[in-house]
Amino acid sequence: MSRLRRQVPVLAVVAAGGVLGSLARHGAASLQPAGTGWPWAILVVNVSGCLLIGVLMAVLLDLTAPHRLLRPFLGIGVLGGYTTFSTYAVDTQRLLADGRVAAALTYFLVTPVLALLAVWLGTAATRALRGRRRA
Numbered sequence: 001m002s003r004l005r006r007q008v009p010v011l012a013v014v015a016a017g018g019v020l021g022s023l024a025r026h027g028a029a030s031l032q033p034a035g036t037g038w039p040w041a042i043l044v045v046n047v048s049g050c051l052l053i054g055v056l057m058a059v060l061l062d063l064t065a066p067h068r069l070l071r072p073f074l075g076i077g078v079l080g081g082y083t084t085f086s087t088y089a090v091d092t093q094r095l096l097a098d099g100r101v102a103a104a105l106t107y108f109l110v111t112p113v114l115a116l117l118a119v120w121l122g123t124a125a126t127r128a129l130r131g132r133r134r135a
Contacts, residue, residue, distance in 0.1 A: 013069045017077015021049075025082045038103065039091040042084060043111060049083035050115040054122025062130060085111075 025045050032041035056074055060066050088111050095104035 009069060010072050013073035014077040014080075017073040017079075018081035021078040021081025021083075024078075025084055029087075039088075039095075039107065042087050042091055043107070043114070046083050046085065046088060046111060047114045047118045049079050051118040051122040052082075053079050054119040054124075055126045056122075058123045058126035058130070062127075 028045050029041045032039070053075060056071075056079065060071055060075075088107075092104050092108045095101075095107060
């Protein structure tokens with residue numbers, strides 16, 4: 001089978017997952033109208049998405065033979081479509097344009113720190129829970 005033919009299913013599940021994740025993000029972001037105050041909705045989306053990435057990776061790494069399309073669908077597709085660091089950049093720029101330099105700097109620094117902590121927490125909590133279940 002040619003490499004391209006092998007990649008078609010991967011591209012299809014990434015696209016399908018991306019649609020689902022993007023719809024979930026849109027739903028969450030619509031809870032806070034654009035341009036109104038601190039971008040809480042996008043911060044929550046990015047941090048929760050990173051937490052779920054940590055959980056997903058911990059689960060997949062513990063599986064002996066996960067389906068080859070599971071990680072692309074859930075990790076790259078759904079959670080990649082759900083999280084939105086491009087909107088994080090736009091929100092930071094918007095805060096700067098509004099003259100809210102302290103808020104922009106805080107948001108700029110807090111988002112990646114919380115995102116990394118969320119990945120770590122998701123991974124650590126999942127491994128701890130799975131370890132307890134095995135014991």
